[in-house]
Amino acid sequence: MKEALIGIAGLGTVGKGTLDLLTANKVKIETGLDVSIKVKGLAEADQNKFKGLKSLEDCSLYSDAFELLDDPSINIAVELIGGETVAKSFVKQAVKKKKHVVTANKALLAKHGRELFELARENGVLIKYEASIGGGIPIVKALQEGLAANNITFVAGIINGTTNYILSEMEKRTLSFDSALNEAKELGYAELDPSLDIDGFDTAHKISLLASLAFKKYFVFENIFVRGIRGINLTDVEYAKKFGFRIKLMAFTRPVGKQFEITVEPTLIPSKILIAHVDGAMNAVSVSGDFVGHTLYYGQGAGAFPTASAVASDIMDIIRLSSHKTGNFETDTGQSVEKGSLMVGGGVIAREDIISGHYLRLKVCDEPDLSTKITSIFIEYNVKIERFFQESDSDGSISLVLLTGACALRNINQSLERLGQLKRLKEQPVVLRVETEA
Amino acid sequence: MKEALIGIAGLGTVGKGTLDLLTANKVKIETGLDVSIKVKGLAEADQNKFKGLKSLEDCSLYSDAFELLDDPSINIAVELIGGETVAKSFVKQAVKKKKHVVTANKALLAKHGRELFELARENGVLIKYEASIGGGIPIVKALQEGLAANNITFVAGIINGTTNYILSEMEKRTLSFDSALNEAKELGYAELDPSLDIDGFDTAHKISLLASLAFKKYFVFENIFVRGIRGINLTDVEYAKKFGFRIKLMAFTRPVGKQFEITVEPTLIPSKILIAHVDGAMNAVSVSGDFVGHTLYYGQGAGAFPTASAVASDIMDIIRLSSHKTGNFETDTGQSVEKGSLMVGGGVIAREDIISGHYLRLKVCDEPDLSTKITSIFIEYNVKIERFFQESDSDGSISLVLLTGACALRNINQSLERLGQLKRLKEQPVVLRVETEA
Numbered sequence: 001m002k003e004a005l006i007g008i009a010g011l012g013t014v015g016k017g018t019l020d021l022l023t024a025n026k027v028k029i030e031t032g033l034d035v036s037i038k039v040k041g042l043a044e045a046d047q048n049k050f051k052g053l054k055s056l057e058d059c060s061l062y063s064d065a066f067e068l069l070d071d072p073s074i075n076i077a078v079e080l081i082g083g084e085t086v087a088k089s090f091v092k093q094a095v096k097k098k099k100h101v102v103t104a105n106k107a108l109l110a111k112h113g114r115e116l117f118e119l120a121r122e123n124g125v126l127i128k129y130e131a132s133i134g135g136g137i138p139i140v141k142a143l144q145e146g147l148a149a150n151n152i153t154f155v156a157g158i159i160n161g162t163t164n165y166i167l168s169e170m171e172k173r174t175l176s177f178d179s180a181l182n183e184a185k186e187l188g189y190a191e192l193d194p195s196l197d198i199d200g201f202d203t204a205h206k207i208s209l210l211a212s213l214a215f216k217k218y219f220v221f222e223n224i225f226v227r228g229i230r231g232i233n234l235t236d237v238e239y240a241k242k243f244g245f246r247i248k249l250m251a252f253t254r255p256v257g258k259q260f261e262i263t264v265e266p267t268l269i270p271s272k273i274l275i276a277h278v279d280g281a282m283n284a285v286s287v288s289g290d291f292v293g294h295t296l297y298y299g300q301g302a303g304a305f306p307t308a309s310a311v312a313s314d315i316m317d318i319i320r321l322s323s324h325k326t327g328n329f330e331t332d333t334g335q336s337v338e339k340g341s342l343m344v345g346g347g348v349i350a351r352e353d354i355i356s357g358h359y360l361r362l363k364v365c366d367e368p369d370l371s372t373k374i375t376s377i378f379i380e381y382n383v384k385i386e387r388f389f390q391e392s393d394s395d396g397s398i399s400l401v402l403l404t405g406a407c408a409l410r411n412i413n414q415s416l417e418r419l420g421q422l423k424r425l426k427e428q429p430v431v432l433r434v435e436t437e438a
Numbered sequence: 439m440k441e442a443l444i445g446i447a448g449l450g451t452v453g454k455g456t457l458d459l460l461t462a463n464k465v466k467i468e469t470g471l472d473v474s475i476k477v478k479g480l481a482e483a484d485q486n487k488f489k490g491l492k493s494l495e496d497c498s499l500y501s502d503a504f505e506l507l508d509d510p511s512i513n514i515a516v517e518l519i520g521g522e523t524v525a526k527s528f529v530k531q532a533v534k535k536k537k538h539v540v541t542a543n544k545a546l547l548a549k550h551g552r553e554l555f556e557l558a559r560e561n562g563v564l565i566k567y568e569a570s571i572g573g574g575i576p577i578v579k580a581l582q583e584g585l586a587a588n589n590i591t592f593v594a595g596i597i598n599g600t601t602n603y604i605l606s607e608m609e610k611r612t613l614s615f616d617s618a619l620n621e622a623k624e625l626g627y628a629e630l631d632p633s634l635d636i637d638g639f640d641t642a643h644k645i646s647l648l649a650s651l652a653f654k655k656y657f658v659f660e661n662i663f664v665r666g667i668r669g670i671n672l673t674d675v676e677y678a679k680k681f682g683f684r685i686k687l688m689a690f691t692r693p694v695g696k697q698f699e700i701t702v703e704p705t706l707i708p709s710k711i712l713i714a715h716v717d718g719a720m721n722a723v724s725v726s727g728d729f730v731g732h733t734l735y736y737g738q739g740a741g742a743f744p745t746a747s748a749v750a751s752d753i754m755d756i757i758r759l760s761s762h763k764t765g766n767f768e769t770d771t772g773q774s775v776e777k778g779s780l781m782v783g784g785g786v787i788a789r790e791d792i793i794s795g796h797y798l799r800l801k802v803c804d805e806p807d808l809s810t811k812i813t814s815i816f817i818e819y820n821v822k823i824e825r826f827f828q829e830s831d832s833d834g835s836i837s838l839v840l841l842t843g844a845c846a847l848r849n850i851n852q853s854l855e856r857l858g859q860l861k862r863l864k865e866q867p868v869v870l871r872v873e874t875e876a
Contacts, residue, residue: 021729025587032586032654130584136730138584145583145758146568146576148470149463149750216470274736277715291459292574292747295737298712299730309730312587320583320759 009065010080011044017304043068079103104131106205128314136306137299143213150289152214156438161281162197163249199228207251217346225351227265259349352410357434363427447503448518449482455742481506517541540752542569548643566752574744575737581651588727590652594876599719600635601687637666645689655784663789665703697787790848795872801865
């Protein structure tokens, strides 16, 4: 029987989870593949993390991840170091030494994917990253293989558990953003510095990868529109509910003409559609294709074990895709799923040009014929008001909550600017996207 | 560039859809795989179906599917004939002629899978069947590859669009079963003879395949417990709703001790869980694994285009998994995903021994202390009544609706038998399974 020799760099939560999985389900994995698997090396800067590991036969422990790569017998290098500096050098070194790479590092691939995938292609090895999006949900595989015969027309996702937990709890238990965030921290869903999650960047890393998978193009990460949930007010969560919507931090990508939308922003979606029922820290990705229609993939988006499931499935894929004719897992580069150098850069449409419905909450002075006057200004800018709700505030002003028909954000912004010039707005208005399908 | 030469047998809805897809998305498929694909032969007994096909360059038309197999250049045979007789011979012939097979035929594989997969293994070819379960949803791939590192602990599915449409409409619009069925027929969801769908056998074929995929064992199709939705009464749909449940035709499979549950039956599931929101003709499969936790896959379960998406993805997989080193798509049998001969038969647990909650609707005579008397009989058989609702009927009798705690169906049956002996039941009771997770 042939042997797959694995090196794991980084023994944080996911690293330990992966080790647990490869130990617990070793026989199952080996039987399925008819290959023996062995963890040959572990690298971790923090030596304390080696304590308590079950003794691994013939497994070398390194404090320096690059030393692990010096073992020529290791044919699969698992990068779970995180970050973009050491991790990037590690992946590049591994690839140059003709080792296949498995990583869960979305930030790294979102920003440096082009360089890394092209390097992998030149060296005839694979970089697999199922674990980087949606935890154990096999969404990368669905896009690369299961739906490969389709032109992808739309991808929408709830792909950050922390923000989904916060928004779900705000709605369910009428909590303020701050209370829900504090709770998420206490439960360990949110980091002490939760910015990467809350401000949407983690979601942006993932939708960037999903866009590349869906459209076979590289995108410049900085071109992605990112808006997090820090500004979301319970008031808006409750108005949304009243209108039959829920607010979710949605990531979208789709072709728009010759460009592509890639956006991350809090969005009102109808509470009756399936993805609106994705609650708590769960993740889901909707994918539509020209033949398959609408599909959806759901599961735990994070955590040691679900992520380990994805890492291990990538390891199995490498073994499966590697030539069985040679003992050392050489791949035919023609089989490389990432046809790096064939992919070109894709243009990203400006956020202002994206067409959608909008939710607006405006604080205005009370006056006769208020709704007619406001509506007429929106009409000037081709914004159709579809639903209108007004409520008197304790300070004598009026809160107007509007749902618009589909139009570009540009038109909304122009309307609001005009309302500002007319001194009708007493506060900065709240503007949120509305999508009826996701 | 190498060429994949495809023969398609059967030009019904799915056959035509597949041809449409392979024509429309040819360039996309070829670019992704770096292989040229060509439909080399089409077989269809009904010659009228050849009319109106766009001229296929170098494509031979056959009235006899077996003649198509005589073309030695065809390396992938797509079986879309349906049924279990001609289709079975066709698949066997194709395999013996060392052609890979793609099929959408769940009945064939559920009943003859063992024979066919073992034959394929002996001949070093693949039989792929993504299209046979859940239309275009890549659920076979998820089980075979995406979740391959997990021990699967539970699979639950809504995998028949017709019955799901009927049950959804009964609830949404308070329709009787017959009205909803007639509507499904008019919309083309249900066949003129809808028995295969309505009586649960289509669902049973699919859960049988899912069980084999999940547990790597063959099961005798006749051992699967199958109950369709013909007996489902609007009254029970409405009582279920009142209790916070929806009735769905659920398929379940899971290990129970050394045996396996494989069942198909109408089941009450909580209306708040995700799969309860799978409405109309849509399908969904829940899969839980020891590491990945709970995942769910959703999409159109039938139709020409979604099914064609799955057929084409199987064709692409064969090309991907076939050795690129040879021109004619020989596979290394070691890569065969179906390790047929390594799989053994699995035992199926008797339905009466399966433990679940139950919904019971009993028609009884009115009498003092009714609830105490009835409850005490259930307690004798270790059945705990968790919720109790009673309503007077116009004929002076009482309708009792009960939800029980988890117990074996055997205990329920014994309790009801006892109630019958005591002459307390005025009608055959309604017994439905209740599952709180799916």
